[in-house]
Amino acid sequence: MKPKEPPVLLRWAVVWMVFILFVLLTRYFAWFIIPCFLAMVLYYFLSPFVDWLEGRGLSHNQSVCVVFLILGLLALLYLPPLIGPLFEARTSLASDARTYLEGGKRLIFSLIDWAQEKTDFMEDTRFRENLDNHLSNYLHEDIPQKIPALALNILSFIPLLLLVPFTAFFLLRDGRDFKKAIVRGIPNAFFERALFLFYRVDRQVTGFLRGVFFEALVVGILIGSGHYLIEASRIAEPKHYLLIGMLAAVFNLVPYLGPLVVYMIAVIVTYTDTQSPDTALWLTILFIVAKMIDDFLVAPMVLGKSMKIHAVAIVFALFIAGEIAGFVGLILALPTLGVTLVVFDVLYLTFRDQRLQLRHRQTKLSLFGINTADVLKI
Amino acid sequence: MATLLEKLLFVSDDESEVYALLRATPLFQQLSLRELRQIESILHERNYVPDEIIFEQGEEGLGLYVVRSGRVRVSALENGREREIATLGRGQFFGELALLDGSPRSAQARAVEPSELIGFFRPDLQKLCDTNPRIAAKFSVELARWIGKRLRETIQNGQRATTVHTA
Numbered sequence: 001m002k003p004k005e006p007p008v009l010l011r012w013a014v015v016w017m018v019f020i021l022f023v024l025l026t027r028y029f030a031w032f033i034i035p036c037f038l039a040m041v042l043y044y045f046l047s048p049f050v051d052w053l054e055g056r057g058l059s060h061n062q063s064v065c066v067v068f069l070i071l072g073l074l075a076l077l078y079l080p081p082l083i084g085p086l087f088e089a090r091t092s093l094a095s096d097a098r099t100y101l102e103g104g105k106r107l108i109f110s111l112i113d114w115a116q117e118k119t120d121f122m123e124d125t126r127f128r129e130n131l132d133n134h135l136s137n138y139l140h141e142d143i144p145q146k147i148p149a150l151a152l153n154i155l156s157f158i159p160l161l162l163l164v165p166f167t168a169f170f171l172l173r174d175g176r177d178f179k180k181a182i183v184r185g186i187p188n189a190f191f192e193r194a195l196f197l198f199y200r201v202d203r204q205v206t207g208f209l210r211g212v213f214f215e216a217l218v219v220g221i222l223i224g225s226g227h228y229l230i231e232a233s234r235i236a237e238p239k240h241y242l243l244i245g246m247l248a249a250v251f252n253l254v255p256y257l258g259p260l261v262v263y264m265i266a267v268i269v270t271y272t273d274t275q276s277p278d279t280a281l282w283l284t285i286l287f288i289v290a291k292m293i294d295d296f297l298v299a300p301m302v303l304g305k306s307m308k309i310h311a312v313a314i315v316f317a318l319f320i321a322g323e324i325a326g327f328v329g330l331i332l333a334l335p336t337l338g339v340t341l342v343v344f345d346v347l348y349l350t351f352r353d354q355r356l357q358l359r360h361r362q363t364k365l366s367l368f369g370i371n372t373a374d375v376l377k378i
Numbered sequence: 379m380a381t382l383l384e385k386l387l388f389v390s391d392d393e394s395e396v397y398a399l400l401r402a403t404p405l406f407q408q409l410s411l412r413e414l415r416q417i418e419s420i421l422h423e424r425n426y427v428p429d430e431i432i433f434e435q436g437e438e439g440l441g442l443y444v445v446r447s448g449r450v451r452v453s454a455l456e457n458g459r460e461r462e463i464a465t466l467g468r469g470q471f472f473g474e475l476a477l478l479d480g481s482p483r484s485a486q487a488r489a490v491e492p493s494e495l496i497g498f499f500r501p502d503l504q505k506l507c508d509t510n511p512r513i514a515a516k517f518s519v520e521l522a523r524w525i526g527k528r529l530r531e532t533i534q535n536g537q538r539a540t541t542v543h544t545a
Contacts, residue, residue, distance in 0.1 A: 052509065055511075188424060188426060192439075
């Protein structure tokens with residue numbers, strides 16, 4: 001007799017409770033959870049290469065070492081030329097934050113002016129004046145205080161990021177033994193069922209992480225190269241395409257809201273750099289095309305087989321995670337919700353199976369020398 | 379330090395007891411030591427107490443078990459009566475059909491005495507097909523040969539005593 005699917009109410013009540021608990025933990029232990037999450041992403045990304053090398057005759061340890069040697073060499077070759085301009089762009093963005101925000105302000109006002117010209121009802125409003133006061137306060141008082149703190153916050157994460165390859169190395173080297181050790185601890189009666197569901201979780205997490213990684217890569221390259229073309233058509237030396245591309249890749253992990261935020265940053269930065277309102281239009285087209293390619297081509301291809309969660313649940317999870325744990329919460333919200341759902345189903349189906357429960361009890365009794373057949377007769 | 383370096387760079391050529399056991403098992407006989415080493419890394423060891431059920435008849439199966447030590451009794455319920463099919467010892471295996479699909483187990487397996495079993499499961503075989511098709515192909519051919527052999531025996535001997543190794 002197979003156990004029934006868990007009741008919807010119970011399922012969501014438990015899943016939301018665990019989700020909120022995890023997000024709260026993320027808020028206070030972000031320094032630990034972020035490197036672990038990134039190490040997991042790296043682990044799932046590299047494990048096919050290790051498997052491939054093993055298939056070519058290398059031992060497991062040798063394969064892991066070779067993969068990390070190649071990764072180290074690639075990092076040495078490509079990271080400095082990549083990080084250099086990025087770092088410059090970052091510092092210039094931070095130091096010129098006010099310039100760009102002023103540029104953003106000009107863009108908004110030119111839009112309001114345009115709207116006031118075209119429509120009658122906005123003509124007499126004090127909307128422009130109010131917004132001007134509000135933005136001036138923000139730009140001259142809030143921003144100068146917030147930028148250094150934000151920069152310090154980001155910089156404090158860099159040493160922790162060094163933990164990522166280190167953790168990923170040991171996950172790859174010893175992960176298999178670790179999994180086996182966990183499985184060994186499961187009682188015989190539940191073993192096969194738990195193992196089967198364990199594989200299911202593994203497959204879903206693998207599919208999800210690889211899918212998200214690939215999606216971020218495609219979107220990053222699309223937006224980065226598109227942004228380069230738009231910038232190059234207006235100014236001699238495009239400088240922000242790499243940063244915008246990378247931001248687009250990272251923020252793509254946050255469904256719905258992420259691309260919108262990067263779009264706004266891209267429009268403000270490009271408008272300020274080029275002083276040309278046309279760029280906003282071209283960027284809008286670029287982001288719409290990138291989003292369509294992502295939604296209709298890439299996402300169904302790479303995420304089609306991984307977990308499916310209702311859009312309302314995703315938005316709900318994003319609001320909770322964003323409110324409690326900020327940006328980190330937004331990035332981790334979707335994988336956390338997906339894994340929590342699968343783990344709940346796994347545990348429910350395993351431990352609510354009456355036949356398995358009975359067999360487990362029989363085994364425990366027989367360990368004490370009690371004949372289970374006699375017990376059952378009573 | 380030397381042992382860590384040794385562990386990272388070299389692989390001992392000593393055949394462990396598990397390799398010896400696998401080499402003596404027909405399904406794994408065609409595999410080289412290096413291939414057996416890869417198979418060994420995805421096997422699961424389980425211990426059973428006397429009279430403990432390993433799997434039930436009718437249950438969805440996940441894989442095969444090789445007896446490492448102890449004895450396992452395979453029996454099936456026919457017309458309400460339990461019929462013993464075989465008692466298996468070291469090096470013998472059962473449940474291999476479950477490696478191919480999740481169809482219900484055709485018999486019950488129960489440990490007669492304290493037994494150590496080695497399990498090889500369908501998801502691992504599927505992963506092996508993706509990551510190392512050469513080993514998976516060698517193993518699958520042996521599995522097909524074994525099932526074919528059982529089928530021929532069934533045809534020759536009528537319908538009796540055929541489910542020993544296909545539970």
